[in-house]
Amino acid sequence: MEFLKVEGLKKSFVPPRGGAPFVVFDEVNFSIDKGEFVCIVGHSGCGKSTILNILAGLDEASDGNVIMAGREVAGPSLDRGVVFQGHALMPWLTAKKNVEFAVKSRWRDANCAKTDEICQRYLDMVGLTGSEDKKPAELSGGMKQRVGIARAFAIEPKMLLLDEPFGALDALTRGVIQDELLKICAATHQTVFMITHDVDEAILLADKIMLMSNGPNARIAEIVVNTLPRDRSRHTIHKDPQYYPIRNHLVDFLVSRSKEFTEQPPPGYDPRNPLLVTPGLPAVTPAIPVSLVQPRATAPSVVAGIRN
């Protein structure tokens, strides 16, 4: 079921001294189904954060529109919870009060016991039991980010937008919170749109990975379907034979193809209908078996050119 639909999104700036407008991205089209976890990967400057801000309603597109659950997105709304890059907690409030601020905004007439119960439930969910009354300054980076996640989840949004939420964390903490997020999303069937720079993170969390070419004039080059089973875990994921083909495909895109793509899109490329690829699966044509020793020996298989 198509839940979120993005059509012909464009962002451009007119330079302050005049001249041709600077197009960050253009003709961005994609859709997200209910309960789907979608990651967007691309180099800095391709406009990922801008797309997320437009989805959140915090920024305005120069052209195109965003439709969520049959309604056009025209501004910020409680339907979309945002986890900000720099946690964005209010430092004068304790962890619990930060979540409470969101809960009270969502349910204005809820009584104290009810809001308290909701806050506690979501703080427990992200593993912050016992740290409720600490101010952000007393919390570690990972804990702050968890409060941010609890705050976004607590308003029970229809969709969650995550702007590189783990970028500033060390690898160990990041792993722990990724597991946490995976568990929560599996339990709540949350629809998620997430920005990341981390290829492994994308493979672990996402069902679909959108690859953006380099800006200016960035596009969605292709959409990688994560064919790994949904119950994947951080500890076993790299043992799956599909893991490295997918990973190599993503890394290959980021290292070289993202740049080439902007300079010269491949023939037959239609920005309104980016290719859906499944590098994890053996290629359909030509029927050469995917070798684990040389995973890049075959071209990524193309499932369909159908509009996703």
Place this chain on the structure above:
Amino acid sequence: MPRSGRLASALLSILMFALFLAVWHGATLPSGGTQAADSEYAKMVGSAAASGQKTAMPSPKDVAVKLWEHAKDPFYVRGTNDQGIGIQISYSIGRVMLGFGLAALVAIPLGFLIGMSPLLYRAFDPFIQILKPISPLAWMPLALYTIKDSVTSSIFVIFICSLWPMLINTAFGVSAVRREWLNVARTLEVTPMRKAFRVILPAAAPTIMTGMRISVGIAWLVIIAAEMLVGGTGIGYFVWNEWNNLSISNILCAILLIGLVGMVLDQILARLARAVTYPE
């Protein structure tokens, strides 16, 4: 600071104070020789001073005695020109509180508005820039002419001098609230009032309090001068009156008290500022 360091600095302070007292004491010792004095003059300035044994500058002991007298009975009233130092300073504190409070009532909401709107910020800026550097006492004649009441005029002068630091700091604090906190409020569809009181106010509170602290300091400096000008009551008037009486001891007592009260006012605001400051 470690405890030993604090002890050392306290000891050093005491030592410096003792040294200061010693020098003061030495400088005001009666000189040895006696001089013949005119009997009329001796009657006027006291025989010790007339004979050159004692200067009009009091010794530390004289001031201490005077201080003790004031401390024993700070609130006496013996006619309009002879009231206890406690009463005088209460008048001054009252005027500062009133002028400062009125200024806060105007400056904080107005600063909030200016800070929230870049348009208003730019529109108000030239006026603030011109009015800010004017010595508050320059307003005094204008105030006396329009208000026609000396006490109200001195309160007005306090009002005008407390206004600017609070206004500027509030506007700056409000305009500098982090974008991400405002974005949080926007995504949560927070009502404007709730945003103002629950996000912007606490975020800008430390800057606002800094402005209030600067204001109260300036107000306390200005009230002395204002009261010297308008007369009647207050610690500024007391100082000027004692100068006319040539009672240096009383002037020194008043100076000490002005310093103490100023310090207390500053400390109160510093405490309040600490209470609203948040570590990031």
